[in-house]
Amino acid sequence: MSPRIRGLLAFRAWLKARPQAADALFALGLLLVGLPQLFLEELPTGADYDHFRDPDVWSGLLVVVVTMSLTWRQRHPLPVLAFIIGGELVMAVAGYPPSVPDVVAFLIAVYSVAAHRGLAQSALGGLAGFVYFLVYLILLPVPTSLPVVVTDCALVVGVWVLGRNLRLRRAYFAELEDRAARLERARGTDARAARIEERSRIARELHDVVAHHVSVMTVQAGAARRIIDRDAGSAREAMSTIEEVGRTALSEMRRIVGVLRTDRDAEQAGRELAPQPGLGDLGELLDHVRETGLSVQLWIEGEARSPSPGVDVAAFRLIQEALTNTLKHAGPQARAWVRLYYGDRDLTVEIEDDGRGTATFMADSDDNPGHGLVGMYERVALYGGELRIGPRVGGGFGVRARFPLEA
Incomplete structure (x- = not known):
């Protein structure tokens, strides 16, 4: 991977971890594109456009303030939408013509309300934005045909629907991730419970094997000690019993502990996994x-x-x-x-x-x-x-x- 691609990926990860900084950079890019057009493009001539003032420093400052408010669009989408609507109303009352940055900022604010808030707040913001935009088009001193009004209003509605769908999609994927995490935790809990149960079972089996056979061996050893001087034959018989019981205990212990081994061959596994006694x-x-x-x-x-x-x-x-x-x-x-x-x-x-x-x-x-x-x-x-x-x-x-x- 080239250093340039690594740098781009690192910058993308940095922006993803800092959404507010990413929104600020986006607003700056929008201003770099829109402000030159605002001051360099001349307004059409005609009586309908005489109501507009030529762009000046104050109009440029208003556009900058309105556009840069997008920096907080994810954290405070409703206040940002209200602020943009208020800024555009101020520019309309002052007689400044609409510009590309503030129109795009308004559409992004409508999208942000739908994408980052619940249904009640997003519906309220979308309705307020739609009503404002419709009234603004109707009261605009420039003659506007009905198809243009319908198309522009459909654009506002489409932006809101797009934001709402993306929010639902994010919620769906978040639910899938949460469900997967819950299943993973449940699987881990079940595995721990199974291990604890298996350890308890093995402990019981080992106790039964060891306690019984050691008790038999202890009794036989005591009997052999008491009679070894006067009855050597019986003592030898007791010793033989101790040997047999000890071998049986070791065999059963190997069979029980054998289930914990994972690197045994089939023949060895067959010997160690013999049926339990009944x-x-x-x-x-x-x-x-x-x-x-x-x-x-x-x-x-x-x-x-x-x-x-x-x-x-x-x-x-x-x-x-x-x-x-x-x-x-x-x-x-x-x-x-x-x-x-x-x-x-x-x-x-x-x-x-x-x-x-x-x-x-x-x-x-x-x-x-x-x-x-x-x-x-x-x-x-x-x-x-x-x-x-x-x-x-x-x-x-x-x-x-x-x-x-x-x-």
């Missing part, structure tokens, strides 16, 4: 829990049906979290029961134990609820279910949740 994996979960020494029994009532995938995962994670809490707080001699009730439209899940850790569990939850209880409530509420958590009649603790089969 009620079909409940037997394996209970076997892991039983290996810790906790006695767990399972009852299934009603006609077993496959719930929706989300409910399937949520019910499994709820049972996993409840049994993890039982391992933590119920004590070494506790027993646990898991019941599944399949109704016509819903699935009820109950996890109860007869342990002595109710007070400890509730106290810990009040002080620092963490992800456990919060995750339970969020999972159940997410699929339109109901959850009740509290002490069990006769001792122990109970968790009861009801899920709609189709969430």
Whole structure:
């Protein structure tokens, strides 16, 4: 790009940022074109033109003042139109003939009222300008034919319509830009909400995986430590369970965190994005829990049906979290029961134990609820279910949740 074109573009940007300066330069250009014509062009001879005075310094000064008022046409269009009409009336009373600068300034003032003000003010300004122009043509001492009057009045109306259309067009484009900005903000808000929801889901999944498997590993490690001297075989079996559970935990963590990666190949993605566990994996979960020494029994009532995938995962994670809490707080001699009730439209899940850790569990939850209880409530509420958590009649603790089969 040449320096001249760059300079022109920079000057254009400067004028666009300073509309008042651009209007002042336009008025100066109009005067440079019109003033020489005003003083150099001679008036036609004849009795009709004897009423006009020859242009002089005062007429030139009036034309300059009227034309330069266009500098404020965008900020104060109605006052500028009134000022121009008043200036032209003064020149008409003084007997000066109309000139190109003041006529063009009047038309631009009518256009500015229509282009920069609402319908009420623009209609008022347009009507005032039209009436003034029509009366001025009729009272002009020069004979004017009807077609000329109609044509000149149509010019005033056309200028006003042009300004009004441009204002409506600007308003339309402004509305489109505002709508696009609102949609962009809404899209950003939705994206942030989706990220927050996804982070919360991942945090719940990680908590469920880590809490359950680490609890199993802790219990097995404690049991192995106590019996390693007198029963080395059982201690080795406990160590094997710890190893297996640790590998399972790492595998599940890799699968959960794998959804955050973007640069994995198809084979790796297939391994990391394996299906989430569901009620079909409940037997394996209970076997892991039983290996810790906790006695767990399972009852299934009603006609077993496959719930929706989300409910399937949520019910499994709820049972996993409840049994993890039982391992933590119920004590070494506790027993646990898991019941599944399949109704016509819903699935009820109950996890109860007869342990002595109710007070400890509730106290810990009040002080620092963490992800456990919060995750339970969020999972159940997410699929339109109901959850009740509290002490069990006769001792122990109970968790009861009801899920709609189709969430």
